[in-house]
Amino acid sequence: MRLSRYFLPILKENPKEAEIVSHRYMLRAGMIRQQQAGIYSWLPLGLKVLRKIEQIVREEQNRAGAVELLMPTMQPADLWKESGRYDDYGKEMLRIVDRHERDMLFGPTNEEMITDIFRSSVKSYRDLPLNLYHIQWKFRDEIRPRFGVMRGREFLMKDAYSFDMDEESAREAYHRMFVAYLRTFKRLGLTAIPMKADTGPIGGDLSHEFIILADTGESEVFCHKDYLSKEIPGDGVDFDGDLSGIVADWTSEYAATEEMHDEAAFNAVSEADRIAARGIEVGHIFYFGTKYSDAMNAKVTGADGKDVPVHMGSYGVGVSRLLGGIIEACHDENGIVWPKSVAPFDIGLINMKAGNEDTNSACEQIYERLGNAGFDVLYDDRSGQAGAKFATMDLIGLPWQVIVGPRGLKSGEVEIKERATGKREMVSLDAVVERMIAEK
Amino acid sequence: MRLSRYFLPILKENPKEAEIVSHRYMLRAGMIRQQQAGIYSWLPLGLKVLRKIEQIVREEQNRAGAVELLMPTMQPADLWKESGRYDDYGKEMLRIVDRHERDMLFGPTNEEMITDIFRSSVKSYRDLPLNLYHIQWKFRDEIRPRFGVMRGREFLMKDAYSFDMDEESAREAYHRMFVAYLRTFKRLGLTAIPMKADTGPIGGDLSHEFIILADTGESEVFCHKDYLSKEIPGDGVDFDGDLSGIVADWTSEYAATEEMHDEAAFNAVSEADRIAARGIEVGHIFYFGTKYSDAMNAKVTGADGKDVPVHMGSYGVGVSRLLGGIIEACHDENGIVWPKSVAPFDIGLINMKAGNEDTNSACEQIYERLGNAGFDVLYDDRSGQAGAKFATMDLIGLPWQVIVGPRGLKSGEVEIKERATGKREMVSLDAVVERMIAEK
Incomplete structure (x- = not known):
């Protein structure tokens, strides 16, 4: 591309509104432009990086056996009333009324809709396991959007949803995504550490956040320093095989977010091995059993002819936020230093x-x-x-x-x-x- | 891909709601699923075709010198008040109020936002000509959505916007898109005919719709039958060169939509050469001069030091609608017959x-x-x-x-x-x- 024919509106001055380096460099390098609080246009240079990140995320999802589809941004309120989350979500959910006075919303996540798709077409254990994902724009009406694309309102997320007959099989699905995430962040040039995490409004009892360490991170995190140099599963990893050894290894040492932090357990780690730092969440995975399938009546018929509610998990990667995360991790005083895999x-x-x-x-x-x-x-x-x-x-x-x-x-x-x-x-x-x- | 691991929910019965063949086949082949009136999930098979169409559209835009960016789905109402279209648009515009009581909308098109991006960063004639495009989901709150993805509410559109110093240069930009569209539809396996068209609420005085002929088309169209076999510019076409000859050739015979139809002129065509048929609009291009740059004060400084409002055009392709259009043109009684270029x-x-x-x-x-x-x-x-x-x-x-x-x-x-x-x-x-x- 010849720059004379490109659109690269470089800013010479540091924009006042940018508090952190990634936001500053993204604005200065003509990668994004704010259109409203927390809502950005992706200018050509930023879009190129966004698409490269998206493609790496996609390749690793596909490798792990997940199947891509695309759900719309607009969702009917009815589905959320069925799951009981319509009221729970509060003002972060952008609620909309269409010309026929029907309640809609701009999807902040897709557990309800994917469960609806699943229950309408999958009836038999023979069709499981199944993992469906999409990479779609979401909206969360943050009260105070900031840090550029790190905490925006309209943001691009990859969210996958797994469906299994029982808990054991669901845990295998969880392991596949766990390993896929290790590989994904590595390919993006990042060191991301899976940490025990709170499940929040998604629900469930098993959850890990994938965290990269950065001074500008939004929360405090605690982990063993071995995680900084642990080996990542290579291209040869068999997603049809048993991944529990890898997951066991990657969860064998202490690693927890602030919400799940256990001071006593952390202090049992030798002082030289302890890391207490700030972290940026770039991925979050959940196993939540039958929370949504119970509420929304998503059942499949087992080999024994009996109907059972499916066990589900969900798996998110903050695709647009990753640009900020990568720049926080990869820059110097002159600007961005892109990892080769995502350089525009x-x-x-x-x-x-x-x-x-x-x-x-x-x-x-x-x-x-x-x-x-x-x-x-x-x-x-x-x-x-x-x-x-x-x-x-x-x-x-x-x-x-x-x-x-x-x-x-x-x-x-x-x-x-x-x-x-x-x-x-x-x-x-x-x-x-x-x-x-x-x-x- | 092994079907045992894919998600392809085939319907055995013809869905009652589907009035036309493309809608019927898309539902039966497990390509889409309706989530609300006019709002669809793209199931894996449908998404694959959508992405292939999108990629062909993108390649031909790039070849013609347009530069890709991505604007958000949510737009501030203020921009539309500036252009004067906020009230014009009526109930088709999906209006939204956020938690801070700010008026927003789900973009139905992007003339205002791109003009805003342009005026904030382009100041000199040296940066022109410029053509910026994006491929993004739009929303139009159709009172009666129907025909599946052919007239949906949430739909994927490619929209490009050209910026030039004067009308002559703007017409060259228009020619580049005209030729890019001929090539795009050809690569998609379609015979699309550029027809004189009404400019509607976009404004301006020069416009063509690209129409494919199909019995299920939404409007009547009239053209010379030579257009069915006219040669399409090949890979060697020089977008830096003079394209006016190609455009002149492709506009030399009668071709008009219903709104622009001139019965007398049509009747001057020999009867054997006249086609009166139904058509599906798959692309629409406009030159509208300084309509938006005047209203929104988008000026550039010329070589003579004087500021002038930029001349603009906009160029749309209905990417998601094209799936329906292609199936209407390419099917038999057993199902879809995909052109190779877009087969899933x-x-x-x-x-x-x-x-x-x-x-x-x-x-x-x-x-x-x-x-x-x-x-x-x-x-x-x-x-x-x-x-x-x-x-x-x-x-x-x-x-x-x-x-x-x-x-x-x-x-x-x-x-x-x-x-x-x-x-x-x-x-x-x-x-x-x-x-x-x-x-x-």
């Missing part, structure tokens, strides 16, 4: 002197070759000061920069800079593509 | 006798090999009658079926059936993959 472009190509015949022709050549080699390149082909171009590239945090100036070209060379380390080297014009392929 | 899977693999050692092992082998060759295969590995499996495969309309039965296997053969033609042939087990590659 692979490489930034800087023409230090746009209009100059030599730099233009070298840049065009590099741009074409990198594109042919499968790289997604953002080419700063605009007129303007080199200094401003460097600052923009550092701010938007692409993994690599290729810098083309008239002086280097005289000896047939361009500069390559790695954003994360700041390491620079000169390479010959002809070697740029090979060098980048080697770094892939 | 490439091939349906039928195990006629699941559980039988020979058919199981042959199917597993074919399933793996086809997958390795890059085909997306839906494998019906469930127990059950072969007849029901055939009916399901015909209903969901995948381009090819590979049918594996014990009798054929005795001579080392399986059957291949082309859904569109019904043509069947026996091929040896080892030749299946090559045969399918040859058909790609």
Whole structure:
């Protein structure tokens, strides 16, 4: 993509309303724009990252056997009256009346609707286990939205729902999502720790939050430091097999959110191994048994011909919030430092002197070759000061920069800079593509 | 994907509420489920097609130089008061009040919000031309939603917005979208005819609707029959070049919607060339000059230092409605016949006798090999009658079926059936993959 044809409205000043670094950088880098309190437009650069995160989440859900569908944003109030949550939810639920005076709401979560879909079409134990998920915009009317996309009102969430014949099978479904989440956050470049968590208004008795540690985290969390370096299940993990060993290992040491914190148990951990820090919740999984299937009469017929209510769990990932979480974890004083897996472009190509015949022709050549080699390149082909171009590239945090100036070209060379380390080297014009392929 | 692990709730009966074939087949094939009047869940099979359509629309927008972003579903009422459309829109607009008593609405379209984004960040003629688009869920509170996804209330639309310094440049932007639409619908397997159209509440003086002919179309349309066979610009079309010749050719014969119909002009066409038919609108493009930029003070500074209001156009494609449109155009009495470009899977693999050692092992082998060759295969590995499996495969309309039965296997053969033609042939087990590659 040529920057001259892109839409990247960089802000030079730090926006006053942004209290935390991720919010500040997302606004400055032209990734988002606030339209109302807690409601954002995703500008092209932000949308690209959002879609990459979404795709990694999707791939790991699919790998774990979950099946994607898409429920609408608007839900009928009736379903929520059936489950009993219509009144419970309070003012965070955005309630709407349509032209025929029917009560609707903008879905904050989908337990009710998915249970309704399930009960209307699944009747037999033969169709289980089943895990259905979607990645859809939700709305929670937070009284004080803040921290940009970290606590917005309209936000993108992946929510999966598992259906099983009994508790044992439901726990296996829970394990599959547990392992899928470990893999997902790892691929996103994050160290996320599963911590015992409160179930809140979702209900149920088994729940983990996946937490990344960050000074700007919204709550205090407590865990054993082994979790920072524990091995993540690789590509070969068998989701049809027994995952209980992995889950046992990942829950063997102390890890709890503030609500579930047990001071005595934590103090039993040796002091050198204790971590008390602030954390950001990026995922939350629940097993809640028959809470919704009982209330909404979602039954299946077992092998013995008897009807039983299905055992359910739900599994959320805050997709839009993850952009904030990743930036909180991956930045320096000059801007964002994207993990390669979610970077909006692979490489930034800087023409230090746009209009100059030599730099233009070298840049065009590099741009074409990198594109042919499968790289997604953002080419700063605009007129303007080199200094401003460097600052923009550092701010938007692409993994690599290729810098083309008239002086280097005289000896047939361009500069390559790695954003994360700041390491620079000169390479010959002809070697740029090979060098980048080697770094892939 | 193995059907035993998928979620494909086929309906055996024709649903009473479905008046037209696309609605009937979408419900029966387990593609959608109605949650409220005009509001649907997209079940896995339907979602796959929706995403394929969306991706083709996206690729052609990008090719034409438009840049993708994503605006939120919720919009502040203030923007619509600024443009003057807040009251105009009437009861079709879903109005919402949040917990702080602020007026919001579920966006039915985005002229106001995109103009707001534009005016806050684009100041100079150097940044033009610019075309920004998004693919987002919209809501129109239709008084009588019907025909399934063809006239739903919550629907997915691609809407692009162009910004130019003057009318001449804006007309070039209009031409780019005109040509992009010709290509888009062609890739979707449709014959869409651009017809002179009324601008309605969007405003402006230049507009075309892209119409596909279908007996179940919502309105009457009139055109020259040459449009049914006119050549579509190929992959080599240069969107940086002059497209006016293509547009002139595609507007040289009579073509008009009911609102713009001119009986006398139509009758001047020779009778053998006249088509009066029913049509389905799948795209609509507008040039409306400075209507919104005047009202909302969206100006840019020209090369001469003077501020001028930008000239705008907007360009919509009904992405979710297209599923209905494609099925109306592509079906027979047994079900859907998907164009290859949007088929939810490439091939349906039928195990006629699941559980039988020979058919199981042959199917597993074919399933793996086809997958390795890059085909997306839906494998019906469930127990059950072969007849029901055939009916399901015909209903969901995948381009090819590979049918594996014990009798054929005795001579080392399986059957291949082309859904569109019904043509069947026996091929040896080892030749299946090559045969399918040859058909790609």
